[in-house]
Amino acid sequence: MHGVLTSPCLRPPPLLRRAFPSPATRLLPPQTLALRPLPLPRGLRSSPPPPRAAAEAAASAVGGLLAPLSTLEVGLRSVNLAPLRAPVAAAMSAVVRWLGVYREVLLVGVLFSWFPNIPWDRQPFSALRDLCDPFLALCREVMPPVFGRKLDLSPLIAFMAIDIIIMILRPQPRM
Numbered sequence: 001m002h003g004v005l006t007s008p009c010l011r012p013p014p015l016l017r018r019a020f021p022s023p024a025t026r027l028l029p030p031q032t033l034a035l036r037p038l039p040l041p042r043g044l045r046s047s048p049p050p051p052r053a054a055a056e057a058a059a060s061a062v063g064g065l066l067a068p069l070s071t072l073e074v075g076l077r078s079v080n081l082a083p084l085r086a087p088v089a090a091a092m093s094a095v096v097r098w099l100g101v102y103r104e105v106l107l108v109g110v111l112f113s114w115f116p117n118i119p120w121d122r123q124p125f126s127a128l129r130d131l132c133d134p135f136l137a138l139c140r141e142v143m144p145p146v147f148g149r150k151l152d153l154s155p156l157i158a159f160m161a162i163d164i165i166i167m168i169l170r171p172q173p174r175m
Contacts, residue, residue: 092169099169103162106132110155 109132112118112125120129139154139161146153 089171092171096166096169099162099166102131103159106135106155106158106162
């Protein structure tokens, strides 16, 4: 006995199995829409492609609307990215370190901004201002100063954004 949510059919109906071309792609020859295999960079190996039935099932799941995306996903899964793991990890580590240094420079700039008698037109204060102000101006667009421009909360937004990016890029410990 089959329940309400189960179906005795093992395959989707024939109407959902084929992809519907959009009006813009009906006029193009079929060779234009075909994906050609790209040559792999040196050192990368291509793993065997997944079964074609899985790609067709994914493409027909929503009536063929996501067929190009599922084909792209199948193509990306067939590329072995193991040789790129070390350089990507090194680049992410360098970005995390650079963001940590920038966060400290930003903290010094924010602390110095509390003192009204600092000569911002002289070195090293002008260099500090040149480093901090573009990012703080971007954060001021997100949260403008409150209480008649007396309280600037943009450094909080800046520190939160930097910390979130650092948390995303920092490698997670394996369990």
